[in-house]
Amino acid sequence: MQIVHAPHLPVRDDWLALREETALQPDLPIVDAHHHLWDRQTGRYLADELRSDIEGNGGHRIVSTVYVQCRSMLRANGPEAMKPVGEAEFANGVAAMFASGAYGSTRACEAIVGGADLSLGGEVAPVIESMLATTGSRLRGMRNPLAWHASEAVRSSPVVPPHDLMERESFRAGVRTLARYGLVLDVWVYHTQLDALYALAASAPEVTIVIDHFGGPLGVGPHAGQSAQTRAAWTDSLRRLASLPNTRMKLGGAGMGVFGFDFATQALPPSSETLARAWAPLVETCVELFGAQRCMFESNFPVDKGVTGYTVLWNAFKRIASGVSHDERAALFSRTAATTYGLDLPGENT
Template sequence: MDLSGIRIIDAHIHQWDPFTTPRVFSGTAKLLKRVPLPMGLAKRLAPRRDREFIGDPTAYTRPYLPADYRADAGGEPIDAIVHIEVGWVGKDPLAEADETAWVARLPFGGDNPELGAILGCADPAALEFAALLDAHLAAAPLLRGIRSHSAHHPDPGVRPYADHAGALAAKEFLSGFERLAERDLSFEAWVYSHAIPDVTALAERYPEVPIVLNHLGTPAGLFGPIGKRTGADPGQRRALSQRWRDDLAALAEQPNVVAKVSGLMMPVLGHPVPPRGTSTPVPVLVDRVRPLVEHALDVFGADRLIWGSNFPVDKPITSIADSIEVIATVITDHGGGPRELARIFRDNARRVYRIDHPAWRFECCEADVAVVDKTTDLAPN
């Protein structure tokens, strides 16, 4: 797919080193380093809901750093990335700011893409939320917002990333959320699709806070059965699809929300996982994700969608190059041209995350002006 010379921002990647930084999966990675089991056996020994979420454990058992991302990106024209928090742990209430500081020190730039922005981890329901936000900001001037662990699924067989349902609607969470507006920070909302209405209610309550829906709301089980009962048959998957469509359309009515066309190749959506080291063919993925991307385009429009690879989480299913081709193909087939592609693959991320790349400082084109004129209300004040 020809992107007509568009330079890309990958607005959703993860960096980690489970050996030198404290991650939720560090213990497992260290154990497998001491007792090097074959990956196939390690996968079979893992709990089923972990297997279904990650697809393949390889990436979680070793560091994933700027050079690893560069290798995965190959020759794709990616100028900058946005780092999203990933599983940092610590007993100190301010420990998650250490991840922000760690990311800021990684060797981005040079042969690697630039670090465009950082989204740290913080829970608005925590007593120390305000202090943690200030610690994040002190750790790196590139901090643009936070993500909390709020993804919970009613099927206990689907891996949760929150202790309980309704995290975004809790009284303590809502009370702390306004601290983001005070600091001109945005919120990354990652939920499973049944909880999209909670994101809508949050956006309506706090219209002054830019909210970025991660992974189009992750309709787990949409492409195949997972967990104990999710997506178990075509009828369930049709119902899941219709509810997702309705809830995403309602969310799109909130002008302070943009959505990420990312994470659509996560195994938890029900993708069959191909043999390690291979990718699902592009035409297969195009057919599979087309209804999701087309509906997102219809309800959000090209001015409010952002592409991200979600690497290395999506790596068991696809490559970065194929991810770009899949999404660009659907956009083009749905009537999008160079201006729409530029917005989704670069300009919207520049605006929402306030990314300043040296090569762009004197750049001025019709598409950029149009994007800024139409959506300035999404940028933090």
């Protein structure tokens, strides 16, 4: 896999501070179904930063979070296949910090999606077992870099995988190995790859496939100014994926530059009303196709922090979901994530 410069938008705390909001519906239980932690040249986002975002402006009721693979704290030494175990160790350590209660009531990193190399096929089993030994019950899934596009203008990750990785039998064998351990597969791909993802998901019906970030409808590079065509192709591909009962959808990640929104170029950060208007069509299409019981909101922090603060982001999601039923709201904000990643929710007060 090729390593390139991280393409994420920079986090500008002084700019974000120009837009402050108080949390709406602060008693609604939320499982943040997707976030990262890292310490890189491009920025630091660790336990203290996560805690600060969760508690900001009165705070939303984040009861639990799902840590997702981002190549943080890989082991520097030892066999190449075992290096991702370091990331699981790191996330588990942060989970222990929050489980102590010293960082508030949120159970951060209660579920961990690791990064064992699934192209090892069945040989990935010892790596998975090492991660399980390290994390105990917290390891719930795996994710490998899969987002690929021929255009250099379409980049959302510092890792560019082989273009045909999902089609390789070794990778598919690794995915099927997850079923043995009851682990899910998280997948971040662009809308141009959704048909390949359908074939992968259909080949592993016993594995739950979680589609990250709306399934990546692109708005940059060759897709700039092509929103109608992109939306039609994206919707058709998602409809096929939704027909597979082992698929789930994460609602979030549209703060990334590849979606084509221009929030980061504005003098002021967007309000939750502005974000809700922009993102509602994405949410509504996904919920229509998959149903609320198979959809879950995610922050994608700190990546999406390039365009919005944590409180504003969750306010936007709450505005978008304002017209759904009680049960649908509970599914979108906590129950789908809890079911998918095997989390126990505290008593709900919605």
